[in-house]
């Protein structure tokens with residue numbers, strides 16, 4: 110249920126109402142806009158007398174929210190959430206350009222790519238240290254050593270780092286990581302999501318490769334309901350009948366997620382397509398669809414990459430794409 114308060118309500122009256130609602134055993138999510146406050150009621154609202162609340166002097170309207178996701182629902186929080194990662198902001202008109210290799214291979218590689226993508230215009234560095242793979246015999250990442258190399262790249266360039274966490278037991282290794290990525294295979298690993306909800310760190314939540322938008326939002330909800338509101342949604346392609354592409358990039362997800370939720374939505378055209386030459390047109394299409402950022406794989410030597418070389422752009426190709434993205438953003 111959401112309770113919209115009238116403009117410029119006195120703080121004391123507002124707090125009295127909030128205390129009364131909490132006294133009924135409800136959670137109250139407060140969203141304060143420029144002049145209006147929206148209260149999102151969480152819990153068993155079945156017994157709440159909506160008409161009584163509606164009749165209060167300070168209340169403008171009361172609506173029941175039928176969706177099962179509440180904290181991430183735009184009805185609860187009409188304004189866009191802006192996630193802050195150091196000096197970088199994502200959402201509400203702020204655009205994230207996250208780039209880097211699929212996996213960290215050695216210190217020289219990640220530091221070199223970090224310098225290149227920064228020069229091209231990226232504002233965050235990606236790179237996997239713990240790698241989920243389709244075959245267990247494939248390279249699974251440098252793990253803790255990979256995180257150390259990522260830190261070196263951050264120190265060298267100042268770029269905040271985004272990297273995947275697969276197991277909550279590794280959390281203490283991620284202290285210096287700026288954004289924790291939950292990969293497609295872990296989107297519904299609720300134990301992991303719950304624990305990540307107890308960290309204050311921004312979470313980049315990738316859509317499961319066979320999951321619906323509602324399921325993605327329910328996973329975001331799980332993180333938020335555990336106390337962490339810094340969630341970035343990521344569309345990274347889903348399994349369909351596509352034969353020549355790795356996945357199908359569901360671009361309609363971008364405006365739909367924006368309508369349903371206040372969380373920022375970024376797009377990963379690399380894993381969505383699997384083919385480097387298809388990445389730039391889909392990155393531009395995603396930008397035109399209104400995404401809040403792009404996460405793109407870039408490698409200095411794609412032919413010899415240990416992981417996902419076929420979908421990795423070379424640094425100069427990334428630099429050319431950044432210029433086009435800027436041009437698309439100006440148009441929209």
Ligand code: PEP
Pocket residue numbers: 211237241273291292293294315345377380
């Ligand atoms: C990745 O970004 O490194 C990755 C493995 O992506 P996904 O989980 O979307 O496959």
Ligand code: MN
Pocket residue numbers: 211212380406416417
């Ligand atoms: Mn990859």
